[in-house]
Amino acid sequence: MKVVYDLAGGYPDDIDHYLKYHEMGDDSETNIMFFGYNAINNDGLKEKYKHYDRKIAVTGEQPCAFLSGRQEIVDLSADKDDYFDKIYTICPYTAEWLNRVHGKEKFESAIIPYNINDIPKEEYEKEFDVIYWGNIHSEDHIAIMDTMQSFKSNLFTVHPAHWSAPAFAPGGPYDHGEKHPSGKAYARYIPPRYCEQVTKISAPRTEMWEVLRKTKIFVVTNLLYLSEDHTNNIKAIPSYKLNKAFSHVDHVIAPQMKTRVVEAAFNKTLSLVKKDPWNVVENWFEPGKDFVYYENNEELPEIINKIAGNWSEYEHIVENAYNKAIENYTAQKLFKKFSGE
Secondary structure, X not given: OEEEEOOOOOOOOOOHHHHOHHHOOOOOOOEEEEEOHXXXXXXXXXXXXXXXXXXXXXXXXXXXXXXXXXXXXXXHHOOOOOOOOEEEEOOHHHHXXXXXXXXXXXXXXXXXXXXXXXXXXXXXXXXXXXXXXXXXXXXXXXXHHHHHOOOOEEEEEOOHHHOOOHHHOOOOOOOOOOEOOOOOEOOOOOOHHHHHHOOEEOOOHHHHHHHHOOEEEEEEOOEEEOOHHHHHHHHOOOOHHHOHHHOXXXXXXXXXXXXXHHHHHHOXXXXXEEOOOOOHHHHOOOEOOOEEEEOOHHHHHHHHHHHHHOXXXXXXXXXXXXXXXXXXXXXXXXXHHHOOO
């Protein structure tokens, strides 16, 4: 299968850059993969390769496109022009919905994998109790930060400037009416204790993985936290209620399977996952066997303390997740599936 790709549209250190599907491709004249938003959205590439018998796309953005309010992005995500024969997506609910819209099995869910060449070849001592990687967009995330302060922990983030938790916004509980030296009000106020928790801003993913391997617990929420604009944009789509991903729009949440559980599995760190109305993680991993749930933010400190203090009782879960990931979720394994072999 030939691979055409353009990853310039995502974060500079997005995990897509590490999958390296292009290194697995060949010079096929009949079977082709488009990878990366900028490739899928490239009319020149589509015209050049339209004669291929089998054209597929691999994307990890859904259901985000339908939050955008931009019709061209919605149409592209839904493959309105019916260019591709198969589209592999991270969202099983959006796949089911769009198959109904198209009247055929065009979309299929597939996890974002991990390149086998990045799997550590040595065992690591567990120096830290807990880690979180991501930006802070909700009370769930603030609860994670509050909890981690009591443990040996690390927090990696793109930048606090991207944190959008309502508590930080003007009028939120942390808004003290403070002024910028320019005299203008802050767009958001983040208490210094949270900024001081940050281990590294925009660290290379390989650097984060090095710390992850030395950590017992990776706290994960597989949710999108919606703004008012997001919910209005979703509700403007005529058939949005047919997509199970949008069943809780009025609760301002939607499911999105993050890369974190896969990254944790390959680096032998236990995923501690926030339970939610979808539990999309169960499409690929089994609770109690491959990862552990927590039900609510109030119980998070107790569960982390229990796992960190009794690590030997949880190591078998880490091994189960690692073995399942090695067997099923390497980039090499998924590429073979994508190629149709």
